[in-house]
C-alpha cells in the first residue's frame with residue numbers, strides 16, 4: 149500500500165469466445181500489458197487493427213520500477229496522443245550532476261539546444277505511465293485488454309499461432325495471425341519457444357528506496373561516487389511526481405537483500421543522507437541485482453519479441469522502457485503494412501535487424517556504465533578512482549566519468565530500408581536517424597512543431613525555402629499520395645503568405661539548419677519518424693524508389 | 702612552448718576506457734602493475750617532450 153498512490157483494479161471480463169467455446173482467429177495478440185505491450189496495442193488500435201492484449205494481472209506495475217522517460221519515447225507517445233498527461237504529471241529535467249565525495253566533478257545537459265516540443269527527460273512513476281496508456285488504449289475501442297489472462301502455451305503453426313490462455317474461468321484456446329510477446333524480462337514465451345537469453349549478471353546489489361518528502365533538491369539527476377553518507381559505494385537521487393523521491397544505494401554483492409530491506413536498516417541510511425531533521429516517509433523499498441542480456445533475434449516466425457522480453461539492461465542510463473517503446477514504434481507500422489498486403493513479411497525481419505542493432509547499442513552503454521559503477525577487478529577500481537580523482541581539475545577525465553549514459557535514440561545506420569545519400573549533406577539527419585524537431589506554423593498560422601506532422605505514414609518534406617513549389621513536384625507528390633502506400637507530403641517554406649494548404653512555415657530557420665536543407669531538398673520520413681532518404685533535388689523516380697525500399701518492396 | 706593538454710581529446714572516451722580495462726582482463730595484480738608501467742613508458746616516449754611529461758608526472762602524484 150502506497151501513501152501517494154492507490155493501485156487501480158481493472159475488471160476481469162470473461163472472453164466471449166471462452167464462454168461459447170469457439171476458437172477465434174485474431175490478427176494480432178499482444179501478450180503483456182506493460183509499457184511496451186500497451187504502446188504497441190495503442191498504436192495498432194489507432195491504425196485500425198483490432199488487437200487483443202492478454203495480461204496475467206489486473207493492475208498496473210507494482211512498486212517502484214521505471215522513473216525516467218527520454219525524449220524519443222515521449223515523442224512516440226506524443227505521436228499516439230498520450231504524452232501530454234505524462235509530461236504534465238511528471239517532473240521535467242535535463243541536468244545531471246556527478247559528485248565524488250561531496251565535491252561536484254561533472255555535470256551534463258541532455259538538451260542544450262532550444263526549439264524542441266518534447267523535453268529531454270521526465271521522471272514519472274511507472275504505474276502512472278501505464279494508467280495513462282491503458283486509458284488511451286481502452287479509449288480507442290479497438291484494443292480488447294483481457295485482464296487475469298495468463299498465456300500458458302504458444303504453438304507456432306505455418307500461417308498462425310495457437311495460444312492457450314488461463315483465466316479465473318479456466319483455460320481456452322485462441323489463434324493469432326501474429327503474436328507480439330511483451331511479457332517482460334522473465335518472458336515465458338521465450339522459454340516456450342526454447343530461446344536463449346544471453347548476457348551477464350552483475351555481482352552487485354542495489355537498494356531502491358522511494359521516500360515522500362518536501363525537499364529542496366532541484367529537479368536534476370544527482371549521482372554520488374563515494375559520498376560521505378554512504379562511503380565506498382554510489383548513490384543516485386531522482387525526483388518523481390507527488391513529492392516522491394527515488395534513492396538508489398549501491399550495497400555491494402555481499403549485502404543480504406532481506407536484511408537490507410528492513411526499515412531499521414533503510415531509515416538510518418536515509419537519515420545519513422538527508423539529515424536527521426528532514427522529515428520523510430518510506431514509500432517503497434526493494435533490492436535488485438542487474439543484468440544485461442538479449443535474444444539473438446527478435447522475430448521468430450509469427451512471434452515478435454519487444455521490450456524486456458527481447459532485451460534487458462541495467463537501469464543506469466534508463467534504457468529499459470526507453471528502448472522497448474521504440475521497439476513497438478518500429479514494429480507496428482511494418483506489421484500494419486504486412487497485414488494490409490502492402491509489404492512482404494520480410495519487412496518484419498528488418499524490425500529484428502534494426503532493433504537488435506539498437507539493443508546492442510543500449511547493452512554496450514549499460515554494460516560500460518555498470519562496469520564503471522561496479523568495477524570487476526582491483527585494477528578497474530583503481531582506474532575508476534583515478535578518473536574520479538582527476539575529474540574536478542582535468543576536463544578530459546570528466547568525459548570518462550560514467551554514472552550512466554542516458555538513453556538516446558538509435559540511428560539505423562545499416563538498415564536495408566535506408567536509401568544511401570547521393571547528394572552531400574551535413575548534420576545529423578542521416579538516413580536511419582530519428583527525425584529532429586523544429587518549430588513550424590501550418591497553413592492556418594497555428595504555431596506547432598514539425599514532429600506533429602511526421603509519423604503514422606510516410607511523409608515527404610519538400611523544402612522550398614523562399615521559392616514557389618514547381619508544378620511538376622506537386623503533381624508527382626499527388627500521384628504518390630494516390631498510390632497504395634500510406635503517404636503524405638508537406639512543403640517547408642519561408643513564405644508566410646500564399647504558402648498553400650500543406651505548407652509548414654520554417655518560422656525561425658531551424659528546419660533548414662537542422663536538416664541542412666537548400667531549396668529543392670527532399671526528405672522522406674518513415675511512419676516511425678525515422679529518416680528513410682534525402683535528396684538534394686526533387687526526382688520523382690528516386691523518391692518513388694526510396695519509398696518502395698523503405699516499405700521493404 | 703608545449704603544455705600538457707587537460708581538455709578532452711578522445712573522440713570516443715567510453716571506447717577508450719573499455720579498451721583500457723580490457724587490457725587488464727584476467728591479469729594478476731603484479732601483471733597489471735607491469736602492464737601499467739609499460740604503458741606509461743610507451744606513451745612517454747610517444748610524447749617525447751620532457752616539459753609535458755614533467756607536468757603530467759607532477760599532476761599524477763598530486764593528491765595521491
Ligand SMILES: Cc1cc2nc3c(=O)[nH]c(=O)nc-3n(C[C@H](O)[C@H](O)[C@H](O)COP(=O)(O)OP(=O)(O)OC[C@H]3O[C@@H](n4cnc5c(N)ncnc54)[C@H](O)[C@@H]3O)c2cc1C
Pocket residue numbers: 179180181182183184185186202203204205209212213214215216217274297298299300330331332333335336337356436454455456457463466467468469470471472
Ligand atoms: C529498478 C528499476 C528501475 C528502472 N528504471 C527505468 C527507467 O528509469 N527508465 C526506463 O526506461 N526503464 C527503467 N526500467 C526498466 C523498465 O521498468 C522496463 O524496461 C519496462 O517495464 C519493460 O516493459 P515491458 O512492457 O517490456 O515489460 P513489463 O513491464 O515487465 O511487462 C510485462 C507484462 O507481461 C505480463 N505477463 C508476463 N507473463 C505473462 C503471461 N504468461 N501471460 C500474460 N501476461 C504476462 C506481466 O503481468 C506484465 O504486465 C527500470 C527497471 C527497474 C527494475
